Amino acid sequence: MSPSRGHTQHTQLGRPLPTLFIYTSIPIALTLIAHPLLPLFVPQDILDKFPLPPQPTYPALQANVGFALLAFIGAVLSVPKVGEAFIAKGLKGWDQLKKGSNRNTGPWIPECLGLPCASLYLLLMMLFIPFPFSHIFQGTTQHGPGREAFPKGELTLYLTSLLSLMTATMLGFIDDMFDIRWRHKLPIPLIAAVPTLVVYYAEGGWTWVVLPASLGKLLSYLGFGGWEGTKSIDLGFLYYVYLALLPTFTTNSINIVAGVNGVEVTQAFIIALSVAFNDLLFLPVWPRWLLVLLGNIGNPDEGRVLSWAAGEVVKRHLMSLYFMVPLIGVTAGFLWHNWYPASAFPGDTFCYFTGMAFAAVAIQGHFSKTMILFFLPQIFNFILSCPQLFGLVECPRHRLPHFNASTGLLTPSRVVFDKPPPFKTKITLEILEFFGLTEIERVPVHEESGSTKTSKNGDAKAHPTGSKKPTRIMAASNLTILNYLLVVFGPMHEQTLCLALGAVQVASSALAFGIRYGVGSLVYGGDRR
């Protein structure tokens, strides 16, 4: 992991490549991809002489893993190659949490390298089209109905998702190029979702929501007239509003937890892993007892029973896997260069692109509620940020943690109050402090004028409040999940903080699975597609 920084005065050309891994992976990837193709293109008499290993149950999924490996290798190789060109075109940033880094002189780190990653991913996803959708595979590698016998309609969903992803990438790049204002940025993921939503509509999309039986019982207790079992209601237009807000949510919630090397990419990586894991649970390859043990995951009989609905659910999750597995590959490849100390920054392009990927599979796969569960840390961050976003507490332009050059550690960044904050701010901060969500620094009232500015960096410790003198709030840690982690665990190294956030993301994915398959099956009583 030793970085090769400082190749030149101004650029950092990325860490050394994992050469051995790359050169062993390429043949593995190509074998995974070529294996399902061989029976189609190699004459039968040759195959009789040199028999192939038996075809997997999911040949397209095997090829997909091959493409994911190529995505990883491609990202690792291409990011340092294009970095110089990005810096030359002004797509560059300075690393605010490094010693000797400066807004005017750098060292410059190429920004917006989500672009080559997204381009690579999209190209590979285009080349993958024949595997699940080609007529040539129908009948030859099909092991029974409901497995990989994709109807043409699925190709439409696939193409629509690609179109939305491509739009998100392009808009993200335009945003990175022209620095679109925050207000104008918000609807961008919505525009990118247009293909998905329009095709969802044109195909006569599903706008029903299943209400849990327990809600019916609750309503009947309250005297509103309940119902027995689950009930579906048609949300109609409102459902489209919900679907339209989903990409805005997934995109911006990744984008907002940023500023520390590797943190955006780590989030996307773990969410993609979680979605893929969830998808895998729906494939009819697990022993029934395991699924029952795990709380009836994925309706254990789905995929085995050859009913229409069961096949549908398997297909949707297979489709989601096709998008998530290469996304894991490309994200891991980019993380190689974005990890502390970063030699490439993701830019908004990366956040738009990954956010749209999550939204697209959730919409097309009909598992948007499960997807939202995987964003628990981001939702926590958003709720924690609300007092600052909505003006209850002052919001400085940057809220990323503060770098203490003498210790080399990060401490929470602070919002500093030059005069006593208004009552609403005071009460908000004190409530947050009570729950341990912020760290407040107080000064005795008579000391007010002098020392406020100097402690802006947040290195000063809070004054002991037991001194009886009347005090006032002078500073509070900024309300983000990254600062919260620093408040809870104390000052940390940048890399440790990124790891901590990754750990939180993993833990909340575990919690999400618990909610989805534990609480969810109690609430919905088994009918959860």
Add this chain to the structure above:
Amino acid sequence: MSPSRGHTQHTQLGRPLPTLFIYTSIPIALTLIAHPLLPLFVPQDILDKFPLPPQPTYPALQANVGFALLAFIGAVLSVPKVGEAFIAKGLKGWDQLKKGSNRNTGPWIPECLGLPCASLYLLLMMLFIPFPFSHIFQGTTQHGPGREAFPKGELTLYLTSLLSLMTATMLGFIDDMFDIRWRHKLPIPLIAAVPTLVVYYAEGGWTWVVLPASLGKLLSYLGFGGWEGTKSIDLGFLYYVYLALLPTFTTNSINIVAGVNGVEVTQAFIIALSVAFNDLLFLPVWPRWLLVLLGNIGNPDEGRVLSWAAGEVVKRHLMSLYFMVPLIGVTAGFLWHNWYPASAFPGDTFCYFTGMAFAAVAIQGHFSKTMILFFLPQIFNFILSCPQLFGLVECPRHRLPHFNASTGLLTPSRVVFDKPPPFKTKITLEILEFFGLTEIERVPVHEESGSTKTSKNGDAKAHPTGSKKPTRIMAASNLTILNYLLVVFGPMHEQTLCLALGAVQVASSALAFGIRYGVGSLVYGGDRR
């Protein structure tokens, strides 16, 4: 047409907008779009009281025209709005054929404004999806089989074309941003065509070519064994090679005829008009006698006979129209700002985007040969350029016409030979001169050393060759269609040259129609789908 140049020192903010036209067009566009929707969303009792005008035969096509008007208005309004931001980001060029324009100080004209045009076009094309493809239109506005009853499969073709267009736009923008080298540029349209080709393949694409009866006769005359009537042969993989080369051809052939204000956009505009006109001929709305008179255009009975094949041909050309009509709109809107004196340059983005649009409709609509016919001026330009492209004659970096600042007119730019050119160059140029394709300037052999450099600008007239003294070739006009027009018609104003190229393009479209429906119907004997 009076330009509002010089708003600021460095930028030209575009010519005044056609305000009256814009504000009258918006309601017309919205009416065209809303009309087919009204019977679906307005309750029947209101419609009974306020009857609508009768629905058109092609409601989606009517909405498409509305979208084309919006594309025109959008391009006219958005191009000047974003110009400043493009210049600020270094996406700018100087106008080489203007007095007082300079490579170092400008005045700068924003480059690469194909990007907002392409983005606008793509957004409108996405919003158009429900009109031809939505389930809600099936049955309500359908006037018989083979009209607008699109099967789901057509949606796949539509989405694929959008995906290819989006890819072309993104790659074009990346090219404009990072100045990709000429050699690396060539495969870009091929990458953009990947979605189209892969889906064409995955759907079990057609790889047959119809050979004309006359070729069979010719072969039998030559003793190779001919055949009666037309014959189809399966080109297989070679057909994909042909399809893959088509976008490379359409894209680069527009890109190569460039350098004069408005010339790229004019080409694209006229080609789009020609394709749309050709598509219209296939709709079963024309009186039969007219089609027979025009040489059995579009198989006069197609679309009336309710056979599968006839409906297919109508659908394909309807699909092509859906892409071409808004393309005409957006191209016309951009031409408003790109026309002499240009206040916006198209950039490679524009050429990639329009070139890919032509290739996509030709591939999906199975009329690639007809499409190639609409590129006759570009083919002529390519063939004329060959001696310079392949090194027979020296090729300077820029071959655009020379601007004579004293007359304000353009003259052919010249390649100048400091020493006598080698024999192969001499003989090539003399052959071209014989056909009037180049203008050669000769000097007596003993004058060789002195005055060559000074006449590089091409203002000097060729010496009379009747003076008996031995002469040698000192300069020749560059081998492009623009220089050729200047050789034939003499020095011209920049605007006149663009008009002249437009006229050539129109004339060769007329010739193309003659070949397609005159010669073509003789050769193929009526079976031309």
